[in-house]
Amino acid sequence: MQLLKKIGIGATALALSISTPVLSATDLTMYYPVAVGGALTKIVDGIVADFEKDNPDVNVNAIYAGNYNDARVKALAALQSGDPAQLSVMFSIDVHELLDLDAIVPFDDVVSTDEEKTWLGSFYPALMENGKVGDKTYGIPFQRSTIVMYYNKDMFRAAGLDPEKPPTSWEELAEIGAALTKKNASGQVDQWGAMIPSTGYPYWMFGALTKQKGQVLMNQAGNETYFDNPKVVEALNFWRDLGTKHAVMPEGTIEWGTLRQNFLEQKTAIMWHSTGNLTAVKKNATFDFGVAMLPAGTELGSPTGGGNFYIFKAASAEEQQAALKLVRFMTSPEQAARWSIETGYMGVSPAAYDTDALAEYVKTFPPAAIARNQLQHATAELSTHQAGRVRKLLDDAIQSVLSGQSTAEEALSSAQKQADRILKRYR
Amino acid sequence: MxxxxxxxxxxxxxxxxxxxxxxxxxxxxxxxxxxxxxxxxxxxxxxxxLDNYRYLLEDEVLLQVLSNSFWYAAITVPVSIALAIAMALWVNTKLRGVGLLRLAYFTPTLLPMISVANIWLFFYSTEIGLLNNILGYFGADAVNWLGDPDISLYSLMAMTIWKEAGFFMIFYLAALQTISPDLYHAAALENASRWTIFKRITFPLLMPTTLFVLVNAILNAFKLVDHLFILTKGGPNNSSNLLLYYIFENAFSFFDTAYASALTVLLLIILVFLALLQFGVLEKRVHYR
Incomplete structure (x- = not known):
């Protein structure tokens, strides 16, 4: 009897403790990728910790999930397993596929107050291009970049060039590159003029070259590509010519992963790379370096790149509100400024560049503003339905041309045909 | 009971x-x-x-991937087995420091594939890589080990052989030590040459191990693709893409799990066929005691 009573009391207590809505904290799980290396995870953890300090009712579990591909796989696997994340940073160009999977909600449906609506309009428009489908905003810019040109000023001086005059056009890139390419006594190249990486994200680098010819690679709806456009062919020919005709760049493909090291070890005088590398280059360069906008073909241009915040449909209304709070915190001018200073990624809103911290930083370190200045010439990154497959078609075409397996016309028209076949059913 | x-x-x-x-x-x-x-x-x-299977037939990349996988297995398997036997024979002798030598041969096996690939990425790197620095020292032109479609697959093979041979050596070493010395004494009495001894005694008695290693090596040739993630991602232009990596790409980069499933069925059929071949044909020729 005694025992039964005890059990009874225990059970009641247990039931009470379960049903009482203690000031229940909202748990958020967020996956995020890092694509450029460096101690970026620590910076994210720091920002998240600050958020939790201000918002004790929200617990954030921020999980570093590898590169963009891994992050998407992990977030979607979590969604399918029924233990979903509520928000994630994923590739800005995943938007069409995430929509096809019916995984995300538009931010327009999550914001309610006027203040929140104003916030939604506070970002650089160029950074919103990849996040918008139709009239709705699905992605909020976070770790965003453009491609910039890093160059070794010491090498410019050694070659008798003006270190404040990096190449501003394709012709100059070829000329200056030639002046910077050095061979040793036995005829091997010791120092290359320029390197544009062609593994990892070749289509992204190529997006810059085509934009510089005034041509985009796809439409906003993501169901048409323009791979066989004559200007696109011309852009690819120029890329190949840098290796074969002008010989300022190694022939064949150039590894994305080791390029920064090549630049830091002074094997190349110029590299095109994500602005997300800026802080790492700044910390590790043993020489005087500069950063400039990419040179112009018929015009200036670079695609934007990087990761956006998405909020998942599977999250409850309450969780979505908490997620919104977190996203607003992480993209607030102060945090965006801090993130930009510590990584080199862009401050995502004009207000971020008005903060004392970033304004001061830009003044003492002007390269930090290059990516932002380039935004007015930027275009969206290649993003379509079935993006992975379509991207791979273009990547393969680029690599086959750079490694001399086929001509630009052949490779690109074949890629276009296959892309048409894939995208037909989305039109 | x-x-x-x-x-x-x-x-x-x-x-x-x-x-x-x-x-x-x-x-x-x-x-x-x-x-x-x-x-x-x-x-x-x-x-x-049957859409997924129909696409299987039309898919040009798949043709290349299959041919890559075939050559990858056809070259890495025999070469690493031959090397393993040679190394095992070498470290089976009574030498000073043979323990260290065995350890040295076995080290590549101890390392995870991902770290191995990261190390080799810097061997192969065109400008700062070890291999090209050595070539440059002798005045030879730099080779784009991973970026040249004619070479990339062979670069992967070399690394695989380096990693696998040490592992198989351990099995051969164990097998060698079970061979009775009497047989060698008898052969010595007959004044048999070293080659004859190897051909008539050692190699036949190693056959069970060879079968085991062969099955494992072939499976590994299809199964181990970790290094592709680091080294080439199957590129340039699919020149180093292998079947399992292609399946991964389809499932997780292209989110086409249906087509990835069809590819997996294909892989399964290939592996079953190879297993039948090995056990059906080769086992008859294996001498078990």
Whole structure:
């Protein structure tokens, strides 16, 4: 009897403790990728910790999930397993596929107050291009970049060039590159003029070259590509010519992963790379370096790149509100400024560049503003339905041309045909 | 104990292993086959169809991937086995410091594939890489080990052989030490040459090990693709893409799990065929004691 009573009391207590809505904290799980290396995870953890300090009712579990591909796989696997994340940073160009999977909600449906609506309009428009489908905003810019040109000023001086005059056009890139390419006594190249990486994200680098010819690679709806456009062919020919005709760049493909090291070890005088590398280059360069906008073909241009915040449909209304709070915190001018200073990624809103911290930083370190200045010439990154497959078609075409397996016309028209076949059913 | 209880007991003892096998092997296989007929993209369609298999026939990349996988297995397997035997014979002799030598040969096996690939990435790197620095020292032109479509697959093979040979050496070493010295003494009496001894005694007695190693090596040739993630991502232009990596790409980069399932079925058929071939044909020629 005694025992039964005890059990009874225990059970009641247990039931009470379960049903009482203690000031229940909202748990958020967020996956995020890092694509450029460096101690970026620590910076994210720091920002998240600050958020939790201000918002004790929200617990954030921020999980570093590898590169963009891994992050998407992990977030979607979590969604399918029924233990979903509520928000994630994923590739800005995943938007069409995430929509096809019916995984995300538009931010327009999550914001309610006027203040929140104003916030939604506070970002650089160029950074919103990849996040918008139709009239709705699905992605909020976070770790965003453009491609910039890093160059070794010491090498410019050694070659008798003006270190404040990096190449501003394709012709100059070829000329200056030639002046910077050095061979040793036995005829091997010791120092290359320029390197544009062609593994990892070749289509992204190529997006810059085509934009510089005034041509985009796809439409906003993501169901048409323009791979066989004559200007696109011309852009690819120029890329190949840098290796074969002008010989300022190694022939064949150039590894994305080791390029920064090549630049830091002074094997190349110029590299095109994500602005997300800026802080790492700044910390590790043993020489005087500069950063400039990419040179112009018929015009200036670079695609934007990087990761956006998405909020998942599977999250409850309450969780979505908490997620919104977190996203607003992480993209607030102060945090965006801090993130930009510590990584080199862009401050995502004009207000971020008005903060004392970033304004001061830009003044003492002007390269930090290059990516932002380039935004007015930027275009969206290649993003379509079935993006992975379509991207791979273009990547393969680029690599086959750079490694001399086929001509630009052949490779690109074949890629276009296959892309048409894939995208037909989305039109 | 009568027969029925013995039967029940036996099945009960098998049950835990069976559950695991069913959950993690048989059920996924059945799901995969099902998905290859009923899936389209990441979703399931309402009817069974052959679209995924039709695409299998049209897919030009797949042709290249299959040919890559074939050459990858056809070269890495025999070479690493030959090297393993040579190394095993070498470290089986009584030498000073042979323990260190064995350790040296075995080290590549101890390292995870991902770290190995990261090390080799810097061997192969065009400008700052070790290999090109050595070539440059002798005045030879730099080679784009991973970026040249004619070379990239061979670069991967070299690394695989380096990693695998040490592992197989251990098995051969163990097998060598079980061969009775009497046989060698008898051969010495007959004044047999070293080659004859190897051909008539050592190699035949190693055959069971060779079969075991062969099965493992071929499986590994299809199964181990970790290094592709680091070194080439299958590029340039699919020149170093292997079947399992292609399956991964389809499933997780392209989110086409249905087509990935069809590819997996293809891989399964290839592996079953190879296993039958090995056990059916080769086992007859293996000499077990």
């Amino acid at each position: 009568n027969n029925t209880t013995r039967q029940i007991q036996a099945w009960l003892l098998l049950l835990p292993a069976l559950c695991l096998l069913a959950a993690f092997t048989h059920y996924p296989v059945i799901r995969t086959v099902w998905r290859s007929f009923a899936g389209s993209g990441v979703r399931m369609s309402d009817t069974l169809h």
